[in-house]
Amino acid sequence: MAKRYELTDEQYEQIKDLLPGKVGDPGRTAEDNHRFINGVMWVLRSSAFWRDMPERYGNYETTYKRFSRWAKKGIWEQVFKRLLKDPKNAYVMIDSTLVKAHQNATTGKKGAMCQALGRSRGGLTTKLHMLCDALGRPLKMHLTGGHCNDCTQAETLLEGQRAQAVIADKGYDSNAIRAFIAKAKMKAVIPSRCHRKQQIPHDKKLYKQRNRIERLFGTLKQNRRIATRFDRNDSHYMAFLFLACALIWLTS
The missing domain is CATH 3.30.420 (Nucleotidyltransferase; domain 5)
Incomplete structure (x- = not known):
């Protein structure tokens, strides 16, 4: 069962193909993407320091570096935009x-x-x-x-x-x-x-x-x-915003 700060398996299934590391993508595989997203969500919801992130989400330094890398590459924004299906634009x-x-x-x-x-x-x-x-x-x-x-x-x-x-x-x-x-x-x-x-x-x-x-x-x-x-970095704050907004679409 997913904890309060975590994506359910059903929610993760909706976004897993939008994340880097799929079969055929260059670089490392993303077997731990679900755990990584949950770690970022824990920081998003709690606002605690990265170094206080629970160990069950992995190494906090590795998680932070990947979060920052995805922010610079616009991956969080891409995930959010791909979820914008059937907007009600009356x-x-x-x-x-x-x-x-x-x-x-x-x-x-x-x-x-x-x-x-x-x-x-x-x-x-x-x-x-x-x-x-x-x-x-x-x-x-x-x-x-x-x-x-x-x-x-x-x-x-x-x-x-x-x-x-x-x-x-x-x-x-x-x-x-x-x-x-x-x-x-x-x-x-x-x-x-x-x-x-x-x-x-x-x-x-x-x-x-x-x-x-x-x-x-x-x-x-x-x-x-x-x-x-x-x-300090506005791209990091925007990355958290894109994740929070993506969660709204996942639950709507």
Whole structure:
């Protein structure tokens, strides 16, 4: 029986062919991929140091090095994207959330801005920008420093999307974003800012569905490695995000 931090055999069967080390792949075989994934999940959920990882998951140094190598090669992202089957795109939602950076993420070489760290009212933070489908499942995400304005990232999230409507809060109320959505033949379900001279009506009933993306952030932040950023390297933090989002698709 799988422990709380582990993939079930059924879940692993859904992703095993997406992982390096299959028969015919160059390099080492991946007989221990299931154990390796479970070790990474333990760190994801607990946020403990790698060296505190239980021995049943293997050597922590080997596990960390493979995790880092997969992050650099984009393997975690590939696994997540391959699981995006049958998204419910009657409408999509965009939003962002701030993630406070632990002191471990802010030490080391200079160049925090290059690692998606920035100063906001909460101190040094990372901002996670997210696009999800009508069921609240993640479709696309990226990071910026915490000081970044939400509306500057909307077009990046919505690029290439096809849906009937886009739901977002009033932080995304700008003429440029509305024009982008209209050009893509989607309806903007966005409340007007209070200072907009001519208020633009929106579908209030449909707007209530926006709580799904808020719940998505809540689900992701149940993973302590997501709720607080411990990683100096933004590619490592993104790797944990891709794994957490893949788990949502595996259980949906």
